[in-house]
Amino acid sequence: MILNSKIPDGPIIHKWEQYKSKVRLVSPNNKKKFEIIIIGSGLAGSSAAATLAELGYNVKIFYYQDSPRRAHSIAAQGGINAAKNYQNDGDSIYRLFYDTIKGGDYRSREANVYRLAEISSNIIDQCVAQGIPFAREYNGLLNNRSFGGVQVSRTFYAAGQTGQQLLLGAYGSLMRQVSKGKIQLYSRHEMMDIVIKNGKSVGIISRNLINGKLERHFGHAVILATGGYSNVFYLSTNAMNSNVTAIWQAYKRGALFANPCFVQIHPTCIPISGNYQSKLTLMSESLRNDGRIWVPKKYNDNRDPNLISEDERDYYLERRYPAFGNLVPRDVAARAAKERCDAGFGVGSSKMAVYLDFRDAIIKYGKIECKINKLKNCDHNLYYKLGKKVIKNKYGNLFSMYKQITGVDPYNNPMMIYPAVHYTMGGLWIDYELMTNIKGLYSIGECNFSDHGANRLGASALMQGLADGYFILPYTIGSYLSEHLNLEHVDINDDVFKETELDVINTINSIINIQGSKSVNYFHKKLGQIMWNKCSISRSKEGLEEAIKEIKILKEDFNKNVFVNQNDKNLNIELEKAMRLLNFFDMSELMCKDALNRNESCGGHFRVEYQTKDNEPMRDDINFSHVSVWEYSKKYQSHILHKEKLSYNDVNISQRSYK
């Protein structure tokens, strides 16, 4: 198979500019003849829907929630990166590009990442103009903070709810086009399958979740914006209903899947408190700007953290990585936390947690406040009082969220945190135009693969989702559509629609006819445990091989013993969950297979066999500087590996070091 990534010729700084000036356009009169289907209403989906509708296309948008505003982009806390260099601290498009490539451990596609860095500034302009209340300085200018893995302040934010504000901005633009009749909303609709005719994607089969009706929809192009597949692990920071169905069905119909094993484990989440737990909550990475991470130096130390003196604390990130300290990238911080806990230095009742401490930051800010306000007779208590105010201003909502969930006040006690599954860098394979190998089928946002390599930097997910939706896809889709001005409407009574729908009906029937005795969650939790134990922060050949076997057995058990109510003509939440889990089983198998195949450690993928003496990952650029691209073989019901070679002309490949 030839993987044509369609990277334009010319120097990297001119590629996108030249592409834009040469790409074929669709005239305004013709745009209104096209119908475009979008799946998912998060940052990528909403921004693409709004922009395409503004251009004149007719858009149908599908999402399983009751409103487009509820997509999980809403939960992103920390911020969004842009190479504005407003802080005059040496930032530039090149530096954002370089940081992203390095952060991704040299496993992302150079041209795509450069374009992302180039567009980042436009996103901030667009969002401010939409009326998004970003944080500001007293002088009225936009404020910035810094995030892990970088040495400049380029992150724009709105308190700890940046994702919410950006999504509501995109949602506003989307709803404006709804009022103009250019966008039709399909809420509580889940995409079940993709319809492909003569190698081109021509529509979808969706299921109305309220009445169980299957519907056929035609589209000249289909855009998948369905987010990641972290819920393979059952417990993750993703929303409960986030799922892999849309991209997995596309994969089974011939779309290629790239780097499925690249999963990001976020270092700062609230630890698991019991087996009833349904999801994990993230504490924004921005907290690492001020919080210091530590564990006791003494093995199995059960004392109250406030009673452990300074010299009895091991600030292990500062010790191991003096240059970046607490702001090392996510994969590094997550592995280091696991290392300490596995060695028996963890804290809390489960011993699977580390401290994130704000004591020093509070005092530091208190002293600054005293100085600014020229206060006399300052003592520890006053420092604490004033410093607490500063911290509250910066992270107030995160602190109250922490207290709400754990019942512990983080102003007086260090937070307890532990890594959790957060983001999937892998996704459908796409070319420079964001199109999959199936013509007319696009993948944008988290559900594609190209920009973050083996590890995503903080505050880059929002940037990528909006870059794809607002500024890239609206250009590149013209390249395909302009060649298909005479593309016939495929009637929804065409055989290809009927056959695809029949496949969905058969799957539904096979599930509801099992009539076993165990719930869907029973199986999903088990799958999560297998994946967490054997395919998460660290992976081994042995463990992955076991996982593949265990997943198979579990899936067989599911196919014999799951119980789902037969009422498929009404709202049936168990059926929805069962359909999603079926795809998670297959997805998890491919993840293990890919992890097994990648005999190196890079970014979020850490194979215990490939590490240095001091436990740093060993990347293998000679054998693995490629994208692992998987193809589903329907004939053999197996996965075939292809490789897209990665070449770097504009950055020097180096061993990633944050020491």
Place this chain on the structure above:
Amino acid sequence: MNINLKVWRQKNMNVVGSFVNYKLSNVNPNMSFLEMFDMLNEKLISQKEDPIAFDHDCREGICGACSMFINGYPHGNKHGVTTCQLHMREFTDNQTIVVEPWRAKAFPVIKDLIVDRSSLDRIISSGGFVSLNTGSARDANEILISKEDAEESLSAASCIGCGACVAACKNASAMLFVGAKIYQFSKLPQGKIEEKKRIKSMLKQMDKENFGHCTNTGACSAECPKEISLDVISSLNKDFIKSSF
């Protein structure tokens, strides 16, 4: 903990619902309210009964999907939290807990505890945005906005669209929801330009959707999980009068 539940069960939009009693033991006080419901549903599934349908997604208090009316309060009696962020430690052993869907003409019940809130989407669609096409924006720092204005705007913009304000209001009015969106834009130069038009069209749509009128009881703000201030309503009233001239 042992918990007695009285939960509203309703098959679909076209039938009348009723309360059903459930008993649940071994509830862990650290469970969230929804995790307690997960536990109840697992029990129902094991008895081959239909599990209780409820909306939920992010389970971290920001998506606005969850929406249970608990012992007479939207999202329960605890201040400033959504149902998913409410924990069982807020309840006592052997307590009886009554759980209903949001009750409002504009929010018809779909099944059990799930209601249709698309009326809120239609209000936003009538004017809750800045009319701006992608690509036409100027440099982000060209227009200065004071820190105070940005913060006040954000505090209104943090509305999650859950509809608790409507459920809390005896008139089932959506004034806090509408006021919050209008207030967000009124504090920013980008939103100021379309303000008059926005106020008129959003209020018109609110009436059209069968939401009630506001009588300033303040229940909406008191029950809002994001603690949006009642000021957004007084500001809306003032701006509405101004918009008539």
